[in-house]
Amino acid sequence: MRPADFSTLVLRSLTAAKMRSSLTALGIAVGICAVTLLTSLGEGVRDYVLSNFSQFGTRIIAINPGKSMTGGMGGLLQTDRPLTLDDAQALTLLPHVTHVVPIVQGSGTIEANGRSRSTDIIGANHAIHSAWQFELALGRGLPADESGRSRSFAVLGDKLQQELFGGQNPLGQSIRVGGMRFRVGGVMAAKGQMLGFDLDDMVFIPVDKALMLFNRNGLMEIDVVFSDSASTEQVLASIRQQLITRHGAEDFSLISQDDMLQSLNNILRVLTAAVAALGAISLLVGAVGIVTIMSTAVRERTSEIGLLSALGASQRQILLLFLAEAVALSLAGGLAGISAAIALVLGLQLFLPALPLQLSLFYLGLALLLSIAIGLAAGITPARQAASMNPITALRAE
Known part of the structure; x- marks a missing residue:
């Protein structure tokens, strides 16, 4: 059988029952559209989360007290020796370190x-302003006083200063932070939110004043920013050696921004794949539709199968003919579903720009391959039934 004849037979069989073929392809289209939309949402969320974490830069190493836990009061309570301002000062002497921020x-x-x-x-x-890439809208940043003798100046987030002072100029105004008196020295430029934390609704005060305010003898974290002239591994090794020398043991945890971003990326990719798998369940409906229509087609075209066999078509050619029809139906549905999903994503990005949606060529290609795979899986049984028919019995069926 010539390829041109093969293609003509496939096309005619699909167009002979246009309504039935269209409804079958629609089942696949709905499933592929759902998978594409869900993966677009997953990719959008992944990009949103990673961009939020990256807004502070990527050459940051966080040091937390405690070896078994990585931050917060849990780590502070499990370490024999907390992180101190002297530790932070010692880290500024390390090579390639540009900023050290005790927090x-x-x-x-x-x-x-x-x-x-x-x-x-x-x-x-x-150093927090340079390390965290925070720009100032008004005034100056936190004072660069020696540790333990900082002046009582505070920097307000953009939203906080609007709530407290409205349209008035807050610079030089007196405020109370947890009962302690401070003077407003600056206002941060609007930064937005990060994972539910409103960076504009915060107040920044000198770290030694914060230790007094919260009655703590140790830091919750030290952030170290290093230059691009050194690798993350080099800086991690020098920080570890410096703190072990000071503490006598490795009673702290180091987390690089690269490690954090990689871990987040892996987790969010798994979540995206899981969400796509849930959406793929809807493709079962389309697969059942293909099995049904192809089984019906085999029964309706029994005499045609017998005639093809009588004219010299092999069992393999008949199997491939019906299998190609199933794949063509599924592929048409897949292309329609992807086109609809792309149109929906572009429309949502236009009217709801805050919604994190991101089309991925990888998942678009995967959705197309999935539609082909469904056509193959759903069409194999009816195709085998057609190929295994006895030519004489099939001719008598008319």
């Missing part, structure tokens, strides 16, 4: 101008 975090009430607001309080040093 204490808590929450409290901020009072100013007859108003009050409960929000997060970050204790840090003057």
